[in-house]
Amino acid sequence: MLFLGIAMMPFYYISKTHSVPGYLQLRFGEGARALSAISFGFMTVLMSGVNMYSMALVMKVVLGWDINFSIWVGAATVGLYVMLGGLRSAIINEVLQFVLIWAGAALIPIVGLIEVGGWHNLKAQIAANLPHYRIYAHVVHSGLLLGEPDGRALDEHRLRARLCYQLRLLDHGLPRRPARAFGQ
Structure with a gap:
């Protein structure tokens, strides 16, 4: 995201385009735009499947739900809030997920150090093992x-x-x- 914001956004702004496929069309032609759009769509479908399955595993562990039921509940929830809120709700969701992911990533080493008893105990356990x-x-x-x-x-x-x-x-x-x- 930082690379896109710092390096690519000036190109998008100068060329007055709004997406990677649009920029590729201006730079390389319609074939590059079509290939980029198809590969992006394929990647999005695969990534959505992985995300849905991951969410279903969490629901199975936390709530004890069946995996298939969890996938349908997740898909219905996402579909409902995107239909009701449109693109703005999807953007807010992405921002919220960004904050939650980074907060979780920051907490992992802190909780890990607390679990092992601090930095000195961690070094002692590594040295012993x-x-x-x-x-x-x-x-x-x-x-x-x-x-x-x-x-x-x-x-x-x-x-x-x-x-x-x-x-x-x-x-x-x-x-x-x-x-x-x-x-x-």
């Missing part, structure tokens, strides 16, 4: 990046691969090459 990660505790805690012998920093993919390789060697009791901090 994953003893071979202690080797990298200083590197991770101090913020140093592992690097190549010539001083180049590793990208994220190569860093993960290097850590997995060294942890695998530790599990088998084989000698390993010491980890090198960036700039050493």
Whole structure:
């Protein structure tokens, strides 16, 4: 959404269009607009199905309702408030869902830390459950990046691969090459 708002909205505003298919029609022609509209419609149908099923699972767990009944109730509710409120109700619903999703995402780490007993208990539980990660505790805690012998920093993919390789060697009791901090 931020990318669309910051990067794409100026293009839409300048070209006086209101949608991605409309912009693609101006830029590439009618074929691009049709392909975009069809793929967007297909994606929307699939995404709606996933959303309806997810909502039905929540209703089954929370209310004990049958999945099929929950899907019909959800579809009827959404259809009713869109018919009664039009596009404005759909927009208000999207904004409300945005706020609820971000509030929930912000609460997850807070509730998780409370459940484990705080930051220090979390670190203690990780150290107890994953003893071979202690080797990298200083590197991770101090913020140093592992690097190549010539001083180049590793990208994220190569860093993960290097850590997995060294942890695998530790599990088998084989000698390993010491980890090198960036700039050493």
